[in-house]
Amino acid sequence: MDNTITNILVVGVGGQGVMTATEILAEAAISLGHDVKKTEVAGMSQRGGVVSSHLRFGPRVLSPKIAPGAADIIVGFEAAEALRWSHYLKPAGLLLMNTARLVPPVVSSGLHAYPADPVAEIRALGIDVHAFDALAIAREMGDLRLGNSVMLGAIADHLPFGAGVLLDSILRRFAARKPEMVELNRRAFTAGRDAIARLMRSEESCAQP
Amino acid sequence: MTDIQVLAAPARMLLSGNEAVARGVWEAGVRVAASYPGTPATEMLEQLARYPDLYAEWSVNEKVALEVAIGASMAGSRSFCAMKHVGLNVASDALMTLTLTGSAGGMLIAVADDVGLSSSQNEQDSRSWGRFAHLPVFEPADSQEAYEMTIAGYALSEQFQVPVLLRLTTRICHVKAMVSVGQRVPHPSSGFVKNPSRWVMTPGFAAARIPLMFEREEALRASAELSPLNFVVAGKDRRVGFIACGPAWMHVQEAFPDAPALKLGFSCPAPIEKIRAFSRTVEHLLVVEELEPLLENELRAAGIACHGKDFLPRSGELPPEVLRPAVARLRGEAPPESEVQRPALAAQVFPRPPTLCTACPHLGIYYTLAKLKNVTVAGDIGCYSLGAGHPWNALDAAICMGASIGMALGMDKGRAEVDKDRRILAVIGDSTFMHMGMQGLLDITYNRGNVTVLLLDNRTVGMTGGQDNPGSGRDLHGNPAPKVDFVKLCEALGVKPERIRKVDPYQLPELARALREETRIAEPSVIITDRPCVLIDDYRKQPAFRVEPDQCTGCGLCIDVGCPAISEQRREKLLRPSGKEVLMQFAAIESAACTGCGICLQVCAPKAIVVAAAAQTINFVKR
Numbered sequence: 001m002d003n004t005i006t007n008i009l010v011v012g013v014g015g016q017g018v019m020t021a022t023e024i025l026a027e028a029a030i031s032l033g034h035d036v037k038k039t040e041v042a043g044m045s046q047r048g049g050v051v052s053s054h055l056r057f058g059p060r061v062l063s064p065k066i067a068p069g070a071a072d073i074i075v076g077f078e079a080a081e082a083l084r085w086s087h088y089l090k091p092a093g094l095l096l097m098n099t100a101r102l103v104p105p106v107v108s109s110g111l112h113a114y115p116a117d118p119v120a121e122i123r124a125l126g127i128d129v130h131a132f133d134a135l136a137i138a139r140e141m142g143d144l145r146l147g148n149s150v151m152l153g154a155i156a157d158h159l160p161f162g163a164g165v166l167l168d169s170i171l172r173r174f175a176a177r178k179p180e181m182v183e184l185n186r187r188a189f190t191a192g193r194d195a196i197a198r199l200m201r202s203e204e205s206c207a208q209p
Numbered sequence: 210m211t212d213i214q215v216l217a218a219p220a221r222m223l224l225s226g227n228e229a230v231a232r233g234v235w236e237a238g239v240r241v242a243a244s245y246p247g248t249p250a251t252e253m254l255e256q257l258a259r260y261p262d263l264y265a266e267w268s269v270n271e272k273v274a275l276e277v278a279i280g281a282s283m284a285g286s287r288s289f290c291a292m293k294h295v296g297l298n299v300a301s302d303a304l305m306t307l308t309l310t311g312s313a314g315g316m317l318i319a320v321a322d323d324v325g326l327s328s329s330q331n332e333q334d335s336r337s338w339g340r341f342a343h344l345p346v347f348e349p350a351d352s353q354e355a356y357e358m359t360i361a362g363y364a365l366s367e368q369f370q371v372p373v374l375l376r377l378t379t380r381i382c383h384v385k386a387m388v389s390v391g392q393r394v395p396h397p398s399s400g401f402v403k404n405p406s407r408w409v410m411t412p413g414f415a416a417a418r419i420p421l422m423f424e425r426e427e428a429l430r431a432s433a434e435l436s437p438l439n440f441v442v443a444g445k446d447r448r449v450g451f452i453a454c455g456p457a458w459m460h461v462q463e464a465f466p467d468a469p470a471l472k473l474g475f476s477c478p479a480p481i482e483k484i485r486a487f488s489r490t491v492e493h494l495l496v497v498e499e500l501e502p503l504l505e506n507e508l509r510a511a512g513i514a515c516h517g518k519d520f521l522p523r524s525g526e527l528p529p530e531v532l533r534p535a536v537a538r539l540r541g542e543a544p545p546e547s548e549v550q551r552p553a554l555a556a557q558v559f560p561r562p563p564t565l566c567t568a569c570p571h572l573g574i575y576y577t578l579a580k581l582k583n584v585t586v587a588g589d590i591g592c593y594s595l596g597a598g599h600p601w602n603a604l605d606a607a608i609c610m611g612a613s614i615g616m617a618l619g620m621d622k623g624r625a626e627v628d629k630d631r632r633i634l635a636v637i638g639d640s641t642f643m644h645m646g647m648q649g650l651l652d653i654t655y656n657r658g659n660v661t662v663l664l665l666d667n668r669t670v671g672m673t674g675g676q677d678n679p680g681s682g683r684d685l686h687g688n689p690a691p692k693v694d695f696v697k698l699c700e701a702l703g704v705k706p707e708r709i710r711k712v713d714p715y716q717l718p719e720l721a722r723a724l725r726e727e728t729r730i731a732e733p734s735v736i737i738t739d740r741p742c743v744l745i746d747d748y749r750k751q752p753a754f755r756v757e758p759d760q761c762t763g764c765g766l767c768i769d770v771g772c773p774a775i776s777e778q779r780r781e782k783l784l785r786p787s788g789k790e791v792l793m794q795f796a797a798i799e800s801a802a803c804t805g806c807g808i809c810l811q812v813c814a815p816k817a818i819v820v821a822a823a824a825q826t827i828n829f830v831k832r
Contacts, residue, residue: 013561028384030223037351038223039384047563047595048773063463064384064456065352067530068555080558087554104561106599108776109768110794112559121556146800 005058006160007066011085012077013102015051017148021075022053024152025159028169029057032161037064043189048104052085075155077147078102079131086122095127096154096196098147100135132199137191146188153192162194221648224388226381229352230319231256232388233359234289238314238396239263241281243274244646246673247293248328249382250321255676256289258685262393267685268678275303275318282312282372283408285399287363288469291319294335295525295609299645301338306410307372307446308342309418314398315363324378324456324499325525328672330590330609332524334390334500339374343426344373346477347438350458352386357533358438358474363396365432365475369425378499380456380526430478434437434465438474441487441778450491452484452504452515457497457527464529465536479504481511488513493539495520497527509771565595567774568666568806570714570740574636575601575771576808577721584632584728585620589613589646591638592671592742600771604636611645614639618649618658632728633659639666639680643693653733654703661727662735665714666695667742670672674744699735714738717811743804751805753821755798763793767818775803775809 001125007024019040026038034057035204054066071089076082089095099119107114119131120176136153138147149170155195156163167189218704224506231253234242242265244254246346268274271292281288292300297320304318320338323329337345347362349355355377362373400537406414433439444450444467453461458472472485473479488508490495496505496517505517520535521527565571568821575596578586588604589612599759606616617635624631637646642664642775670676675685682692699709708730712723720738727734741747756767758778767775781793798809802820810818 017479023385026223035387036223037384037386039380047566048561049474049563050561061386062459063529064380064386064459065526065528065529081561083556084557084558103776104559105564105771105773105776106562107559109600110777110780111599115556115558125554128787202815 003059005056007071008055008073008075008159009066009071009088010053010055010075010077011081011084012051013081013104014047014051016051016077016102017145018051018053018077019076021152024053024169024173026057026165027173028159028161028166029055031165031169034058035061037061039064046142050081050084052081073155073158075151077134077151080130081113082129083115083118083121086125086127089127092129094158095122096151097122097129097131097138098134098151098160099131100133100147100179102130130196130199130203131151134192134195134197137195138188141184141188141191143184146184149185149188150192150195153189153194155194156189156193159198214757216723221387221389223385223391224352224356225383225385226349226352226355227252228256228385229356229388230291230359230375230377230639231260234389235260235263235358235362236391236393237360238287238394239277239289239363240286240314240396240398242289242291243268243277244268245269245271245274245296246640246670246676247271247296247321248673249323249379250291250293250296250319250377251673251676252311252382253319254685258290262395265685267505267678269679271300272303275300275307278316278318279303279307279310279312282316283310283315284401287315287396288312289317289319292321292689293329294320294322295329295331295335297335297338298333299610304338304342304344308344308414308422309410309415310408311370311629312366312372313370313634315366315396317362317366317375318372318499319359319360319375319377320375321379321382322500326379327379330607331499334503335374336376336477336503337501339376340503340670343422344372344374344477345369345429345433345473345475346376346378348454348476349381349474350454350456351381352388353382354474356390357681361438369429369432371425373428376455378456378526384456426478433475433478433480434483434559436475436480438472438481439476439483440471440472440709441517442470444469447491448540449493449495450487451495451497452487452508453497454504455499457499460526460528460532461497464532468785471505475506475792479507481507481513484508485511488515495536495539497521497532499527500524527605534809535556551583562598563595564598564773565592565771566743567772567802568743568808569806570705570738570742570806571596571665572770572772572806573714573717573720574738575603576812577668577717577724578603578634578636578660579769581632581724584634585617585628586634586636586707587613587616587620588638589635589641589673591634591641592667593638593665600769609645610641611637611649614646614649614653614660614662617662618653618656621658621659624629625696632661632788634663634724634728636663636665638671638678638679639664639668639695640670642695643679646787647698650699650701650704650735658733659731660733661724662733663724664695664699664735664737666737666747668747669742669745671742671744675742681802695737695786696793699737704733704735708734709737710731710735713738714740715806715808717808748804750806753798753800753803753805753809754807754818755803755821756796757817757819758795758797760815761795762815762817763795764814765792765794765796767796767798770809772809774799
């Protein structure tokens with residue numbers, strides 16, 4: 001039996017909606033009949049600490065944890081967190097990240113320094129990284145909470161299933177909990193999807209000799 | 210309140226270990242469930258509150274929760290009790306005699322070990338209680354097993370008239386996985402049967418039950434030998450065979466799919482003969498158990514050669530990336546290259562510790578405590594333990610639930626001559642005070658201690674996500690419940706009425722005055738703060754603030770408040786005429802995050818903090 005497992009690591013800061021995003025991804029995988037395990041390494045999710053949410057799906061999932069060097073995709077909701085977890089990516093993996101910075105008190109008070117250029121540091125590790133400002137898109141749409149759907153839109157074309165499956169999963173969730181937010185989230189999803197597609201096209205054209 | 214969604218559940222659903230246990234409890238026909246919140250165990254009772262046809266409560270502490278479950282079992286009903294690992298320490302007095310009476314109605318005690326210390330003051334192996342109390346221990350490896358073992362636990366409990374310990378870990382409780390579920394099978398109560406020699410544990414009756422307890426243990430061992438929860442998965446690579454339990458089982462299966470492995474779901478009393486037979490089929494035997502080498506030691510005592518903690522760590526989880534290099538060493542091989550390389554690539558990034566929330570009512574308290582001289586502050590278990598961190602560094606001790614008050618009395622009575630003017634404070638939250646702090650306060654008044662207790666009443670169990678308690682005026686279901694009056698309670702515990710003050714923690718001058726005055730008086734005093742946690746519905750947001758950059762003088766006092774919405778924009782060094790160099794920190798407020806508590810406003814001398822929308826200074830008005 002081909003027991004190919006897909007490993008997706010979603011990282012960010014407590015309160016950003018990392019766990020919700022991973023749950024939506026999990027529901028998408030379940031809708032296709034996959035076995036799924038999802039786990040967090042988060043002590044105090046609402047207290048501004050580090051959150052990393054592990055999602056594994058395939059025919060049969062055993063250990064719920066993604067090992068360092070084994071993630072197919074890393075989704076970084078925050079710039080420094082994407083850098084912190086970058087060694088979890090497998091050699092040919094894909095890292096999509098939000099460039100937004102959430103600066104904790106230990107940094108804002110001058111005790112520690114925030115990395116000068118997290119994207120450049122990740123790129124220097126030889127990682128296929130694509131970074132964009134999801135928060136700016138959400139802000140433009142009038143609600144910072146839409147950043148979640150923007151990020152999901154950004155990875156939608158890089159999953160082992162079609163973007164529509166993920167979009168359906170988002171819309172189902174909002175239809176059940178906040179029907180008035182369905183349309184906004186659909187637009188946020190599309191905005192994220194378009195943003196990353198534009199970004200990748202421009203990166204490609206820049207790479208031409 | 211019955212939740213229709215949980216009843217109309219599909220046959221297969223994505224459930225956390227905690228949700229799966231709750232589902233199993235409900236399906237097993239349990240009629241009484243009790244718990245006290247604690248990470249990672251909290252969601253078991255929160256989920257059970259959504260199911261119909263059973264009584265569920267937040268108890269004031271784990272000992273009471275267990276006693277409630279014991280009583281329900283004596284009354285002939287199936288009962289359930291859940292707690293985190295340290296909670297079972299609190300409940301252990303009841304547990305150690307419960308093992309003599311045994312149970313009547315089926316009884317399951319779910320205990321969740323925080324392997325890896327995601328949110329706990331220690332890391333302990335609660336399976337030890339199974340050995341200590343001669344009770345059976347089940348160890349599920351994922352949500353599906355957590356659900357199945359919960360139901361199987363009730364059958365075993367009633368077969369042997371014994372409570373079953375269901376040992377969970379953070380990696381079971383908080384992992385979501387697919388679970389096939391069923392429907393509830395009602396289990397009516399058989400009724401209380403008066404039987405003093407069974408239920409009244411005076412020395413004579415208790416002594417007669419001890420031999421029965423040991424007989425039961427051997428019968429349980431025989432049951433474990435035959436239990437389908439203990440099974441072998443065959444494998445071709447016989448160089449190392451594995452014995453594993455709990456989440457470690459899944460890690461072993463992941464890392465060594467070709468090796469023979471013995472799964473122990475019913476791990477205590479250990480099925481020694483089954484293990485011995487398995488050990489003969491492999492070259493080396495490696496016991497993979499999280500935390501203590503309990504099985505390993507039992508195997509050695511039974512003359513079964515094995516490895517375990519000689520190759521594996523005794524603390525933390527045992528995921529594949531830990532197992533693979535350890536097994537390579539056991540085989541005398543070099544560790545897999547990838548396992549060595551990847552962790553080495555980890556980027557050096559600043560730490561991001563959890564911190565108090567924006568506008569948390571505790572912010573002003575720690576800001577004030579941090580500025581006090583010649584004080585010792587004994588802390589407790591809850592959000593306010595974060596006061597030990599940056600930038601406040603305002604806690605000097607934390608041990609366990611309620612300990613702040615007893616420790617403060619000991620610090621008072623044991624003070625050195627050089628500390629004779631030192632002021633001793635205890636800081637404790639509302640829920641922790643009712644859990645185990647009240648007795649400490651009674652001890653202080655009884656023994657005339659010189660301690661000031663800061664009782665931070667935020668009307669919720671904050672750290673575990675906002676559960677209700679006797680101080681919130683709501684029960685587990687959110688229904689109205691009698692509300693404790695902390696002033697009257699402290700008075701009843703012997704504190705003089707004039708030494709009990711209620712203070713608004715957002716009013717810094719009032720708070721500072723109360724602290725100054727109460728700590729100067731050499732008798733027991735209590736300062737009660739009364740603002741709700743910002744994460745619960747009782748909290749009301751106020752208009753946000755911002756910093757007027759031209760007005761900011763860089764004193765940095767607002768940064769010392771430690772509010773996550775306040776940050777340093779730039780810093781400058783200023784050389785005073787005296788030759789002294791002063792650090793200037795110019796601040797900004799993230800207005801989108803600010804909820805206008807007004808603490809920073811009160812520490813800003815140049816009045817540079819203004820309402821975000823109108824850009825004008827306002828006077829802080831007491832709400």
